[in-house]
Amino acid sequence: MNEQRKAILDMLAAGSITADEAERLLTAIEPGEAPASGSTERPKAKAKYLRFVVGYTENGEPGRVNIRVPIALLRAGVRLSALVPAQALEKANAEIAKSGVPFDLTQLKPDELEEFVNHLDEVIVEVDSPDAQVRIYSE
Amino acid sequence: MPHLVTLRVKRPGHRTIRLWIPVLLVVIVLSPILLLALIGGVIACLIFDMKVIPTYAGLWRVIAALPGSHFDYEQGRFGLLMTIR
Numbered sequence: 001m002n003e004q005r006k007a008i009l010d011m012l013a014a015g016s017i018t019a020d021e022a023e024r025l026l027t028a029i030e031p032g033e034a035p036a037s038g039s040t041e042r043p044k045a046k047a048k049y050l051r052f053v054v055g056y057t058e059n060g061e062p063g064r065v066n067i068r069v070p071i072a073l074l075r076a077g078v079r080l081s082a083l084v085p086a087q088a089l090e091k092a093n094a095e096i097a098k099s100g101v102p103f104d105l106t107q108l109k110p111d112e113l114e115e116f117v118n119h120l121d122e123v124i125v126e127v128d129s130p131d132a133q134v135r136i137y138s139e
Numbered sequence: 140m141p142h143l144v145t146l147r148v149k150r151p152g153h154r155t156i157r158l159w160i161p162v163l164l165v166v167i168v169l170s171p172i173l174l175l176a177l178i179g180g181v182i183a184c185l186i187f188d189m190k191v192i193p194t195y196a197g198l199w200r201v202i203a204a205l206p207g208s209h210f211d212y213e214q215g216r217f218g219l220l221m222t223i224r
Contacts, residue, residue, distance in 0.1 A: 048207070058214065062213075062215070063212075063214040063215070064212070065213075066211040067209065067210050067211070068209035070204050070206070070208060073201065073205060073208065075204070076197065076200035076201040076204045077201060079197050079200060080194075080200070080201055082197075083193055083194050085188055085189055088187070
């Protein structure tokens with residue numbers, strides 16, 4: 001690394017590269033700020049997909065559902081939901097309430113939903129029962 | 140934007156059906172109907188007091204985010220697989 005730095009500085013001194021180019025080259029060869037602990041662990045890559053895997057047994061036959069949803073699709077859906085007019089949400093609330101679920105969709109703010117989607121990276125849900133297994137995770 | 144939809148249907152006692160559907164080709168073939176649907180959508184937006192351009196932009200974002208979706212269902216010897224690329 002030191003040799004690379006020295007070579008760049010030599011080129012700068014010789015006038016074969018400009019100060020800006022030298023700065024860019026130096027930045028390129030530097031690995032960034034070293035972690036304080038000195039560990040070489042890489043930062044976790046951002047999850048791109050949300051995976052739903054359900055395994056179950058019905059009438060003695062095994063069944064399996066495997067769904068992969070791009071997180072970008074969830075994000076786009078959240079943004080689209082922000083455009084739903086208030087009167088439509090009120091009608092949906094009334095229908096949900098009829099089913100016995102007092103849920104107010106107007107209280108779901110797009111910003112909060114987007115925050116929720118942003119934190120899906122860390123989601124792992126596992127349900128195990130004798131007849132079925134459900135696993136939800138990001139990848 | 141999605142460019143290929145793959146569909147596989149497995150049924151007991153039947154041959155497995157595999158379909159590769161090029162999205163662009165389907166869009167071109169169905170373009171007259173899609174045009175009418177777009178116009179209908181604009182009218183619906185105006186009736187329901189929704190902003191037309193942000194609504195279409197949001198719909199486009201949803202369509203553009205579809206690649207990578209995968210749906211796989213198996214029950215015994217029946218199976219359905221759909222992937223969007």
